[in-house]
Amino acid sequence: MQITGVTQHHLSHPLDGAFEPTWIPGYPQGSHEVELFEIETDGGITGLAASPSFAGGLDYADALSVFLAGEDPHDVRGIRRKLDSVNLIGPRPWHLEIALWDLIGKDAGKPIYELLGGTDDPIPVYASTGEVQPADERIAYVEERVAEGVAAVKLRVRTLDDLEIVREVRDAFPDLTLMVDANKGWSVRVMEDEVRWTYKDALAAARELEEIGGVAWLEEPLARHDYAGYARLREATDVPVAGGEFNDGLHHFREFADRDALDVYQPDAALATGILGATEVAGMAREHGAQFVPHTWTNGIGFVANLHVIAAVGAPWVEYPIEPPWTPDARDFLLSETLEHEDGAIAPPDGPGLGVELDEDALAEAGAADAAGAANAEGG
Numbered sequence: 347m348q349i350t351g352v353t354q355h356h357l358s359h360p361l362d363g364a365f366e367p368t369w370i371p372g373y374p375q376g377s378h379e380v381e382l383f384e385i386e387t388d389g390g391i392t393g394l395a396a397s398p399s400f401a402g403g404l405d406y407a408d409a410l411s412v413f414l415a416g417e418d419p420h421d422v423r424g425i426r427r428k429l430d431s432v433n434l435i436g437p438r439p440w441h442l443e444i445a446l447w448d449l450i451g452k453d454a455g456k457p458i459y460e461l462l463g464g465t466d467d468p469i470p471v472y473a474s475t476g477e478v479q480p481a482d483e484r485i486a487y488v489e490e491r492v493a494e495g496v497a498a499v500k501l502r503v504r505t506l507d508d509l510e511i512v513r514e515v516r517d518a519f520p521d522l523t524l525m526v527d528a529n530k531g532w533s534v535r536v537m538e539d540e541v542r543w544t545y546k547d548a549l550a551a552a553r554e555l556e557e558i559g560g561v562a563w564l565e566e567p568l569a570r571h572d573y574a575g576y577a578r579l580r581e582a583t584d585v586p587v588a589g590g591e592f593n594d595g596l597h598h599f600r601e602f603a604d605r606d607a608l609d610v611y612q613p614d615a616a617l618a619t620g621i622l623g624a625t626e627v628a629g630m631a632r633e634h635g636a637q638f639v640p641h642t643w644t645n646g647i648g649f650v651a652n653l654h655v656i657a658a659v660g661a662p663w664v665e666y667p668i669e670p671p672w673t674p675d676a677r678d679f680l681l682s683e684t685l686e687h688e689d690g691a692i693a694p695p696d697g698p699g700l701g702v703e704l705d706e707d708a709l710a711e712a713g714a715a716d717a718a719g720a721a722n723a724e725g726g
Contacts, residue, residue, distance in 0.1 A: 347389040349417050352410045355382045356403035357708060359679040361671040367476045368502045368529040372537035378676055380645045385445040391452045393445030394700060396647040419449040422622050443620030444651045451699030459694045462625060464658030468691035472498035472525060476669035481514035488519055495690035498523035504541050509554050516558050524561050531566035532592045543567055545575050552583035563588040563610045576607035588612055591641030596623050603630045614641040615655050616648035628659035643667045646678035650685060650702055653694045680708045
């Protein structure tokens, strides 16, 4: 089997309202923007991949075809070396490795998690919020999630004052597992700059979370390349320290591992490592007595790819993004079926490859938008 080409669609799905994600400071997000890639082969099988995008998108399918055409999709390591060259000149290509595994699974008639030695046992979800909200609103949110069977919630904070929200949620739910995400690892600076923390700030946050108690981890309290700072913080606090969701490639995680800098490794297969790289980072984490719980907040294809990885490596949790109007339906708008948890747990699809199919209506809308954009470009 050989790759014959790459087709790209820019998809834009309006949300039912807007929310202000902590990773895009000051920006009310009202749509879900995705770059969808279909990698075609001479065997008549197509592999799917997708990456987060922005209004207008970024078209690079022709460039990818130069690197991928003629390659055997089963040669994942060889193609990863080519993707490393793409990464050198940009944009990040790791989401494309997902399509290789989708192709391999479809060719073998097996789901990705099975190819990687995993099972389809349901995995506990933690509800992942996306913005900072007042304590009373967060308590109402948590009540809804608990009623749905969810046993853990991740709260976002921007400043040290926001830790009071965590304290009030803890008081309202004494036995609930909480995660806290400071979002200091990276940000998209569209409207304004992020609020940054010094090491002293991060330590103060960790100390307060120690007092609050029941916190599974403090996520990204420092910049994503501050390996020494993470190691220093981990040594100084009893609260587990998590990070690495958007670090780029395996060498960044070796930096964390060499310094014993993380308690929880969080690389997103669609953003940071690809599927094969994610399993290798999971091995690093295991060797260092740490957990592996990847970031999943991208889109339906990214979510299911990480779900297959989690099933393969036996991770204890799967991040389940939900911050209305960002709902599972909004996340998975490009798929024919929404991936939803049942009583607080979710299993990977058992169909071949990723085990998901595209929503043809969403593709048709994207095709119309692509055609309109091409006509406008030709018109000058």
